[in-house]
Amino acid sequence: MDLFKYISKRLLTLIPVLLGITFFAFLLGHISPGDPAEEALISIGIEVPSVEQLAEMRENMGLNDNIFKQYGHWVKNAVKGDLGTSYFTKKSISEEFKTRIPITLKISILALIMTIFLGIGIGLLMAIFKDTFTDKLLRLISVLFLSIPGFWLAIIMIIIFCEKLHLLPTSGNGGIKHMIMPAFVLASSTIAMTSRVTRSTLIKELGEQYIVVAKSKGLSQKLATFKHAFINSLVPIVTLIGNYFGGILGGATIVESIFSLQGMGSYVLRGISSRDYPIVQGYVLYTGIIYVVITLTIDIIYIFINPKIRLNGVNN
Incomplete structure (x- = not known):
């Protein structure tokens, strides 16, 4: 029952967040520079549109209605799953999303798996072999991956694994072979960050009094590390990985462009360059919802890692 109350409370607090996301996603198209009507006319070959042509195009695109009427119409359609049509291609944005989301999700999920296994695994090794050569080498590698820009790493990997090997x-x-390099480039910096966070939190937990007492009672180093210290260090690790997965969609834009993947990132990049605001609005709404879902998921994971969080969440 406490779990149900906790989740219900979290869902109620997320409703205004979702409303705010829809408003700012819509507002983005109105505060952004440029005139969509002019861009639409230029795209059909009218290089210098007249005032009459601009007025007619704005009317056809629904840009002459007041902002609240436009917002209400957009939200009503968005709730039904209709994000409008592209100003230039005249194709349904929702249909485009349906074909592109699976591609972005495949990269994102593979990158998440890499982050969990490599990031946490390397962090465990660094903590277990603290201050040894292994620890120092892995820390150096993690700093390198944090420092290398994603686009540069992508180019290096293409040269090595594609052109040379x-x-x-x-x-x-x-x-899966097409997804390995994009996913690793997307995950590389977070793998490095996750490993460092895992190392620091695990070392901190291993130095706590309860671990010292447990060892004095005969608990082995292995059990102390994995059964107690690792479980108690999971909260910051889960937070980092969860936030990373929420932000992965933005990072996918560059990766998809480099590796010629027809996912969400490359689609919205074209929308931004051509001032196709319905695409950008739909993308902002989509990523915002993903963040909200991930935030709720992280909160639920917290209460299984540490039940005290559940009680505090219900009683506060």
Whole structure:
């Protein structure tokens, strides 16, 4: 029952967040520079549109209505799953999202798996072999991956694994082999950060009094590390990985462009460059909802890691 109350409370607090996301996603199209009507006319070959042509195009695009009427119409359609049509291609944005979201999700989920296994695994090794050569080497590697820009790492990987070793394809949609490099580039900095956070929190937990007492009663180092210290250090690690997965969609934009993947990132990039605001609005709404869902998921994971959080969440 406490769990149900906790989740219900969290859902209620997220409703105004969702409303705020819809408003700012819509407002983005109105405060952004440029005239969508002019861009639409230029795209059909009218280089210098007249005042009459601009007025007619704005009317056709619904840009002459007041902002609240436009917002209400947009929200009503968005609730139904209709995010409008592109100003230029005239294609349904929702349909485009349906074909592109699976591509972005495949990269994102593979990157998340890499982050969990490599980030936490390397962090455990660093903590277990604290201040040894292994620890120092892994810390150095983690600093390198935190420092290397994603686009530069992508180019280096293409040269090594595609051009030199011929192990992986350079670009395009396909099976798991097509996703390995984009996913690793997307995850590289967070793998490094996760490993460092895992190391520091685990070392801190291993130095706590309860671990010292447990060891004095005969508990082995292995059990002390994995059964007690690791579990108690999971909250900051889960927070980091959860926030990373929420922000992965923004990072996917550059990766998808480099590896020629027809996902969400490359789609919205074209929308931004052509001032196709309905695409940008739909993307902001989509990513905002993803953040809200992930935030709720992290909160639920917290209460299984540490039940005290559940009680505090219900009683406060």
